[in-house]
Amino acid sequence: MQQLSADYCLPPFSNYKQLNQTGPRIIERAEGVFVFDNKGNRLLDGMAGLWCVNLGYGRDELVEAAAAQMRQLPYYNLFFQSTHPPAMALSQKLAELCPGDLNRAFFTGSGSECNDTVVRMARHYWTSKGHPDKQVIISRHNAYHGSTMAGASLGGMDFMHAQGGLPLPNIEHIDQPYWFGEGQGQDPHSFGLERAAQLEQKILELGEDKVAAFIAEPIQGAGGVIIPPDSYWPEIQRICDKYQILLVADEVICGFGRTGNWFASQTFNINPDLMCLAKGITSGYLPLGAVMVSDEVAQVLIDADTEFAHGFTYSGHPAACAVALKNIELLESEGHVARVGEQLAPYLAEQWAKLAEHPLVGEARSCGFVAALELVANKQTMGRFAKSRQAGVVCRDICIGNGIIMRACGDTMIISPPLVMTIEEIDLMLTLIHRSLDQTASALGVK
Numbered sequence: 001m002q003q004l005s006a007d008y009c010l011p012p013f014s015n016y017k018q019l020n021q022t023g024p025r026i027i028e029r030a031e032g033v034f035v036f037d038n039k040g041n042r043l044l045d046g047m048a049g050l051w052c053v054n055l056g057y058g059r060d061e062l063v064e065a066a067a068a069q070m071r072q073l074p075y076y077n078l079f080f081q082s083t084h085p086p087a088m089a090l091s092q093k094l095a096e097l098c099p100g101d102l103n104r105a106f107f108t109g110s111g112s113e114c115n116d117t118v119v120r121m122a123r124h125y126w127t128s129k130g131h132p133d134k135q136v137i138i139s140r141h142n143a144y145h146g147s148t149m150a151g152a153s154l155g156g157m158d159f160m161h162a163q164g165g166l167p168l169p170n171i172e173h174i175d176q177p178y179w180f181g182e183g184q185g186q187d188p189h190s191f192g193l194e195r196a197a198q199l200e201q202k203i204l205e206l207g208e209d210k211v212a213a214f215i216a217e218p219i220q221g222a223g224g225v226i227i228p229p230d231s232y233w234p235e236i237q238r239i240c241d242k243y244q245i246l247l248v249a250d251e252v253i254c255g256f257g258r259t260g261n262w263f264a265s266q267t268f269n270i271n272p273d274l275m276c277l278a279k280g281i282t283s284g285y286l287p288l289g290a291v292m293v294s295d296e297v298a299q300v301l302i303d304a305d306t307e308f309a310h311g312f313t314y315s316g317h318p319a320a321c322a323v324a325l326k327n328i329e330l331l332e333s334e335g336h337v338a339r340v341g342e343q344l345a346p347y348l349a350e351q352w353a354k355l356a357e358h359p360l361v362g363e364a365r366s367c368g369f370v371a372a373l374e375l376v377a378n379k380q381t382m383g384r385f386a387k388s389r390q391a392g393v394v395c396r397d398i399c400i401g402n403g404i405i406m407r408a409c410g411d412t413m414i415i416s417p418p419l420v421m422t423i424e425e426i427d428l429m430l431t432l433i434h435r436s437l438d439q440t441a442s443a444l445g446v447k
């Protein structure tokens, strides 16, 4: 299998030379919160796949929903004056679930496609309102918004921009609200205000008449589970309201219960004009994304009385929509979102905070069911390791050896587990992480 991968496959985000020497891990099956490799090892999936398997693995109801829909109508599209029942039922359900007046869905096949849609829709919206110069989208350094040309441009990953001549024109970046990494020495409240104020400065620098939208993840995921200080989001909201620019919440990771509410916009009291959904919308069982659109934005697109010339073959794929509907039904009827918010997240937060006592850990933070550990070489000074990613990669490999999947973002270790964990599974996860931290500290000579 590893030879087949080397001979026939170019996997995403991989150094092919290095990967072909070691060979990828081969995951063969999964159940509940565990995945199993071909050697029979059981791994506790602390990342819910790639932040998406919210309901956990092995849910036959989702499989049956896909199979039944595929027997009935395996494919049809929403182009050229057609529609079909699962896409319409899901649109209505999403309108009911989403906060505020986000009442219409534009379906896509992924989070990246949502963000391409956002760029097109925001610009079309302003042009339709008679402001064709409002083209600029402001985003943030170290954001992740996907890997298509627009997604990677909105993202703030320099190493991605370096390949392919990105960002695209009229996309600007401000600094992120990453207190541990960039704000120490300052109190988190004023740091949050200062980072939010950069949005106002950028709008004034570019000219209010040039700016279409601001996009952000409520909590940055792939950037390292960056939970902004409490002062940040209210100030961002105030600035977007003051200058009347569209506020886009990229909830691809945060949506569908991750922060203990259905959406992180509710957790942080954000009132977005556009909201991007993917991943947890189907618990990852089939690919699907949706951009939720406010009544005001939708009305302008309707009144424009011209075609919005955008869409994908798989926009509103019937089987994916049927799985999303069943996924939402199960999240609701089994009470997972409330359970995370009221029981599991408070328990995780309490246990997670204890990891901050470990000699290798500079900060342990969590919100709902996402959490991060900052690995430091010197706990007194919070000094980092000399080489970036030095500790993260070591810790990640040790975690795998101990049967727990964590992701390393540089030297930040992160988890985003399935929402269906039991208290016993949380305890097991923490035991395995603690053991892995001890072994990482010995491997790196940290006492």
Ligand code: PXG
Pocket (backbone or CB within 6 Å): 050, 109, 110, 111, 112, 113, 115, 144, 145, 146, 147, 151, 217, 221, 222, 250, 251, 252, 253, 278, 279, 407
């Ligand atoms: N927005 C956000 C906030 C994301 O996290 C996307 C958009 C793009 O979604 P698609 O479905 O096009 O991948 C994402 C995806 C990682 C990792 O290494 C994170 C993502 C994808 C792959 C890897 O943490 N997030």
